[in-house]
Amino acid sequence: MKFSDIPGHERVKERLRALVDSDQLPHALLVYGRSGIGKMMMARALARYIHCTDRHDGDSCGVCPACIQHNSLNHIDTHYSYPVLKPAGRMTVVSDDWNEQWREFLGQSRYMDFGEWLKLLDNVNGQPRMYVEESADIIRKLNFTSHTGRQIVIMWLPERMGEECANKMLKLIEEPLGDAMFIMVSNDAESILPTIFSRTQRIEMLRLSDDTVAEYVEEKYQLPHEDAVAIAHLADGSILQADYRVGNMDHQKEFLDLFMRLMRLAYQKKVSDLRVWANEVAALGREGSIDFLSYCLDQVRENFVYRLAIPKLNYLTVDENAFARNFYKFINERNVLTLTSRLEQTIKDIKANGNAKVIMFDFAVRVIMHLRQ
């Protein structure tokens, strides 16, 4: 992992390079920001840059022994610390007990999908954390003489450090052994214990730009540009969110189909067909119905915006766009608000555990009236 492998974040890279080049690295650096933007990649690229013996062009070389060890996660002076679960019957547990899973995780999830980590820990409902014995284990590792001049501990999610663990870790951060350095990577800096937080030098990583996310989606999934842009907009600057949205595309196609049928049937006043439609939506279940109605809210807004004919304001997939091309004329300043509040009310009714078939049919029939406003 090197800086140039990481999309975006040019200013953060500049700052980190400057800290290394001017020999001003702190004992504890905290890289924080929302999940799915590449913070762990940044931490790993920084560690490799620090250890590389042939840095040039603002990056590590990739071919010196240190770089090669970093690439295979075998660098002798780089240690990883991360939240884990304590297997039943075990008295103590440290990160290294899950080393095999951790290596698999870093190999498969560059953007550190927490759900994937839970799967590897074999408990999707688990609440992994760093246990108190973690600090002793880090001290033990740091007591070995450094081979490369600087020992680095890359700590993922320090917000999951228990108080007991944090208290022990504190001393280590204040008075590090030799020139050991901590690079902490946090998704939720506000939840880090204040005693730890206040002793770090902090670098915030911001959400990625929509362009960066769209480029990633287009390249990784070979999707049409319009679809990639629509997904990037919904992903709100997070690659993990974008991956999730792409994974849900089949789902979204189903929603679009239901949305189009609703509007066509309502326009044609086909009441008995609308009843069939309502039963189909109700069959999605409570969460599914709510997701679908939220999708309808997005589509109503998008179709209203469509009339402004400013493409960059619209975030529609190719298929959604094909429908909007004619449908947008039916959403105007009169009915956009009434339809929106009708949808919001319907979501509330479903949430209140009402009879979904009745609620959806009532909603569908009212759409007939809204479309004629």
Ligand SMILES: [Zn+2]
């Ligand atoms: Zn190198």
